[in-house]
Amino acid sequence: MKKFTAAATVLTLALGHAAVFAQSNMDGMKGMPMDKMAADAKSTVHKAQGTVKKVDAKAGVVTLAHGPVPSLHWPSMTMGFKVTDQSLLSKLAEGQSVEFEFMQTGKGYVVTSVK
Numbered sequence: 001m002k003k004f005t006a007a008a009t010v011l012t013l014a015l016g017h018a019a020v021f022a023q024s025n026m027d028g029m030k031g032m033p034m035d036k037m038a039a040d041a042k043s044t045v046h047k048a049q050g051t052v053k054k055v056d057a058k059a060g061v062v063t064l065a066h067g068p069v070p071s072l073h074w075p076s077m078t079m080g081f082k083v084t085d086q087s088l089l090s091k092l093a094e095g096q097s098v099e100f101e102f103m104q105t106g107k108g109y110v111v112t113s114v115k
């Protein structure tokens with residue numbers, strides 16, 4: 001799973017950010033191993049709406065069931081996001097509806113702000 005070729009990465013992106021991949025990782029919540037997708041990294045801020053499914057303060061990860069993200073061509077899905085600031089996590093509770101912004105970084109997708 002860790003050795004993605006460039007071609008596989010492109011294919012994964014073309015398939016809409018690996019929804020199947022995301023879902024298969026939901027239970028473990030070790031963070032989505034999508035760092036290879038950072039080849040495409042831009043400092044674009046993406047916006048989405050979602051519902052908080054889980055907050056893992058230890059891992060610094062919030063699991064969000066998010067709606068479509070047009071700027072990334074993502075469909076709705078549930079996935080884990082890291083946060084820029086751990087204090088963001090304290091504002092989040094399971095079941096909460098949020099509007100959030102996130103960026104793609106070398107370490108995956110990172111939430112930068114939550115409303």
Ligand SMILES: [Cu+2]
Nearest residue numbers: 074077078079
């Ligand atoms: Cu997603």
